[in-house]
Structure formats: C-alpha cells, structure tokens
Amino acid sequence: MICINKKSDCCGCGACVQKCPKNCISMKKDVEGFLYPEVDKEACVECGLCEKVCPVIHKEKMEKTSPKAYAAYAKDTGMREESSSGGLFTLLAEQTLQKGGMVFGAAFDGNWQVKHTGVSDTEELALLRGSKYVQSDTKNTFAEAKQALQQGREVLFSGTGCQIEGLQRYLGKKYENLITIDILCHGVPSPDVWEKYLRFQEKNFGSEAEYVTFRSKRQGWRDFSMEIRFKNGALYSETLAKDLYMQLFLKNICLRPSCYDCRFKSLNRTSDLTIGDFWGVENVAPAIDDDRGTSLVLVHSQKGMDMMQALQKAVAFQEVDAEAALPPSAESRHSVALHRNRERFFRDLHHKEIDKLGGLLKDPLKTRVKRKIKNFIKK
Ligand SMILES: Cc1cc2nc3c(=O)[nH]c(=O)nc-3n(C[C@H](O)[C@H](O)[C@H](O)COP(=O)(O)OP(=O)(O)OC[C@H]3O[C@@H](n4cnc5c(N)ncnc54)[C@H](O)[C@@H]3O)c2cc1C
Numbered sequence: 001m002i003c004i005n006k007k008s009d010c011c012g013c014g015a016c017v018q019k020c021p022k023n024c025i026s027m028k029k030d031v032e033g034f035l036y037p038e039v040d041k042e043a044c045v046e047c048g049l050c051e052k053v054c055p056v057i058h059k060e061k062m063e064k065t066s067p068k069a070y071a072a073y074a075k076d077t078g079m080r081e082e083s084s085s086g087g088l089f090t091l092l093a094e095q096t097l098q099k100g101g102m103v104f105g106a107a108f109d110g111n112w113q114v115k116h117t118g119v120s121d122t123e124e125l126a127l128l129r130g131s132k133y134v135q136s137d138t139k140n141t142f143a144e145a146k147q148a149l150q151q152g153r154e155v156l157f158s159g160t161g162c163q164i165e166g167l168q169r170y171l172g173k174k175y176e177n178l179i180t181i182d183i184l185c186h187g188v189p190s191p192d193v194w195e196k197y198l199r200f201q202e203k204n205f206g207s208e209a210e211y212v213t214f215r216s217k218r219q220g221w222r223d224f225s226m227e228i229r230f231k232n233g234a235l236y237s238e239t240l241a242k243d244l245y246m247q248l249f250l251k252n253i254c255l256r257p258s259c260y261d262c263r264f265k266s267l268n269r270t271s272d273l274t275i276g277d278f279w280g281v282e283n284v285a286p287a288i289d290d291d292r293g294t295s296l297v298l299v300h301s302q303k304g305m306d307m308m309q310a311l312q313k314a315v316a317f318q319e320v321d322a323e324a325a326l327p328p329s330a331e332s333r334h335s336v337a338l339h340r341n342r343e344r345f346f347r348d349l350h351h352k353e354i355d356k357l358g359g360l361l362k363d364p365l366k367t368r369v370k371r372k373i374k375n376f377i378k379k
Pocket residue numbers: 082083084085086087088089090104105106114128129130131132133134135136158159160181183184185186187188189275276277278279295296331332
C-alpha cells in the first residue's frame with residue numbers, strides 16, 4: 001500500500017486514491033496546505049494497485065528525441081487576451097468539444113480554490129481558461145475521463161506533467177480517443193497560501209472577490225498582473241514584480257516539496273502536446289511576438305501533430321528549434337531551488353498576516369551589501 005515517507009516523493013496527483021478498489025485512501029491536507037494520500041489500513045486488502053499507478057514510484061523512462069516545437073498565438077484577439085499565453089489551449093480544446101467530446105482542466109470552485117473539472121460545451125470552457133497558480137485537486141476526474149473514454153467520446157485532459165502521468169498510469173492502457181496536454185510548469189503553490197492571500201486582499205478592500213486573474217495583460221504579456229475585482233466595485237491590479245503572491249510563488253518559498261525534486265520536466269513527455277509561455281520568443285521568433293502573448297507548443301505524437309495542423313488558419317505560428325526555445329536553463333526544464341526561508345515561512349503562515357511574511361523573501365544582508373557595492377563600483 002502507498003506510504004509517504006518523504007513528502008517530495010508525492011506530487012499529489014490523486015491517481016492512487018482514485019484507483020483503490022476498496023475506496024480506503026483519502027487525500028488529507030498537511031500543515032502546509034498540500035494534499036497527501038492517507039490509507040485506512042483496516043480496510044486495505046494489500047492489492048498493490050495504488051503503488052502500481054503512482055507516477056513517482058514508476059517514473060516513465062523517456063527516449064531522448066527532440067520534439068517539434070512551434071511559436072504560436074490565436075488570431076482571435078479576444079480569446080488571446082483572456083488566455084495566459086497565446087490562447088492555444090482554448091483552440092485545441094474547441095476541436096474536442098466540436099466532436100462532442102469532453103475537456104478536463106483546472107477551474108476555480110465557488111470558494112476560489114482550484115479543482116480539476118470536466119466540461120462539454122464551449123461556454124463552460126471559460127472555466128478552464130487561464131493559469132491558476134495554485135495546486136489543482138484532481139478529485140475524481142481520472143475516473144470521469146475513463147468513463148467518457150469507454151463511452152467512445154473524445155477526451156482532452158490537461159494539467160501539470162505529474163497529473164498527466166498520474167492519469168496515464170491510472171488508465172493503464174492507451175486510448176485512441178484520448179488527447180493529453182501538459183503545461184510547462186514552474187511548480188505549484190500551496191492552496192492555503194493562496195487562500196490566506198485572497199482573504200487578506202478581501203479584508204483590505206472590505207469586500208468579497210468576484211473575479212480573479214493571475215495573468216491580466218493590461219500592462220502587456222511580459223509584465224503581467226494579478227487582478228482581483230471585488231463585489232463593491234473596487235479593483236486590485238499589481239504587476240508580477242510587485243504582487244506579494246506572485247513573488248512568493250516565483251521565489252519558490254511556497255511550492256509543493258515534490259516541485260523541488262521534479263521528475264516530470266524533461267523536453268520529452270508522455271503527453272501528446274506541451275504548452276507554455278514562450279519566454280524569449282523575441283530572440284527565437286520575433287515575428288510571432290507583439291507582447292500580447294505567445295505560446296510555445298511542443299508536439300510529442302502524431303495525434304498532437306494532427307491537432308496542430310487543424311489549427312493552421314486560426315493561429316499565427318512559426319516552427320522553432322526545441323532546444324533553442326526551451327534551453328536546459330529554463331525553470332520549466334529543471335527543478336527550482338528551495339528557498340532558504342521556506343520552513344520559517346510555513347511555520348509562521350498560520351499565525352501571522354501574510355503581508356508580514358514578505359520580508360522572508362529578501363536576500364541575506366551579505367548579498368544585499370555585495371550588490372550595493374557592485375552597483376556603486378559600476379556607477
Ligand atoms: C502552476 C503553473 C505553473 C506554470 N509554470 C510555467 C512555467 O514555468 N513556464 C511556462 O512557460 N509556462 C508555465 N505555465 C503555463 C502557462 O502559464 C500557461 O498556462 C500556458 O502557456 C497555457 O496558456 P494558453 O494561453 O495556451 O492557455 P490558458 O487558457 O491560459 O491555459 C489554460 C490551461 O492551463 C491549465 N491550468 C491552469 N491552472 C492550472 C493548475 N493550477 N494546474 C494544472 N493545470 C492548470 C488548464 O487546465 C488549461 O489546460 C504554468 C502554468 C501553471 C498553472
């Protein structure tokens with residue numbers, strides 16, 4: 001049976017929970033706010049299925065081939081504006097919905113927490129659009145996807161690399177009618193940190209949130225903003241460099257332990273397609289860059305290629321070299337470094353206001369002094 005000895009050995013994909021034939025595993029929140037499986041040992045029949053489907057215990061060995069890579073964005077400017085990068089996810093998902101299929105991805109629930117959800121029509125697709133920088137709970141979606149696949153419907157399942165490998169191991173066989181899309185992934189922050197941040201903003205603005213986006217392009221795609229609209233009409237909008245939550249995320253102080261030892265970030269993936277922000281597009285494919293959002297698309301299978309080819313009229317695109325587009329130094333290709341104050345941050349999280357924790361992100365005094373001297377000499 002599944003037993004988590006080291007937190008970094010569980011990415012929280014939920015495959016074991018959904019597979020257990022005795023329903024004797026449940027996801028429980030730890031003190032940092034991340035979900036981990038917990039087994040009811042009395043009910044367990046030691047069938048071993050939970051271990052068999054775990055994508056961390058049984059990491060797929062990938063062949064080293066270079067996938068085809070594209071810089072692309074949707075020509076529909078409205079759709080692109082609402083998407084984090086170039087809007088490729090929506091265009092790909094629409095293909096599945098047009099065939100009567102189902103699309104799975106991450107959506108906010110009524111309490112602004114992030115859960116995986118399945119949708120069947122284009123209006124509902126808006127729920128999945130846009131990056132939510134919080135770990136998404138897959139809940140029962142692997143089982144729901146399997147049911148739709150067995151009914152012969154096309155299924156497009158999107159998520160982080162670890163969630164996609166969890167789904168594939170859960171399914172245990174290849175389905176012709178399944179398309180998988182993983183995102184380039186920096187890491188996932190704790191749902192408790194997100195909740196604390198949002199409640200702090202609601203208290204500050206004296207009203208509940210009615211709309212949230214982590215990726216407003218009001219100031220451009222590169223300099224994107226966290227934007228929260230409140231029920232009393234107030235608006236919070238701050239760029240990634242100034243917003244506290246985005247800094248906690250990007251400086252790696254609140255990520256899941258498995259994200260500091262990620263086994264899913266290679267250039268080669270088990271998915272059909274990988275999508276991400278094409279940071280550095282101005283150097284590799286400047287014709288596909290206008291600072292309104294460009295996606296990087298990696299194609300890993302013939303199914304993925306067929307879907308990209310079907311989009312030729314709807315996107316502006318250019319083929320690029322995968323290694324140049326996503327060099328080994330990119331944060332979505334290697335595990336990020338643990339922040340030196342991570343432990344202290346989580347120790348303080350539940351008894352201090354979140355704005356009091358921003359100071360933990362500062363570099364040590366020695367580094368700051370060195371930087372000042374360097375800048376002074378330069379001048
Ligand atoms: C936690 C996280 C970290 C990321 N890190 C990087 C990075 O380091 N480098 C990079 O280039 N790109 C990263 N991305 C991907 C990027 O932000 C865009 O999601 C991606 O480029 C797709 O953009 P789009 O315009 O095609 O579609 P959009 O409509 O913007 O994206 C929607 C897609 O993102 C998925 N999604 C949204 N939130 C989550 C979530 N919490 N968990 C799982 N799936 C989610 C949806 O299911 C859907 O498939 C990250 C995304 C997330 C959610």
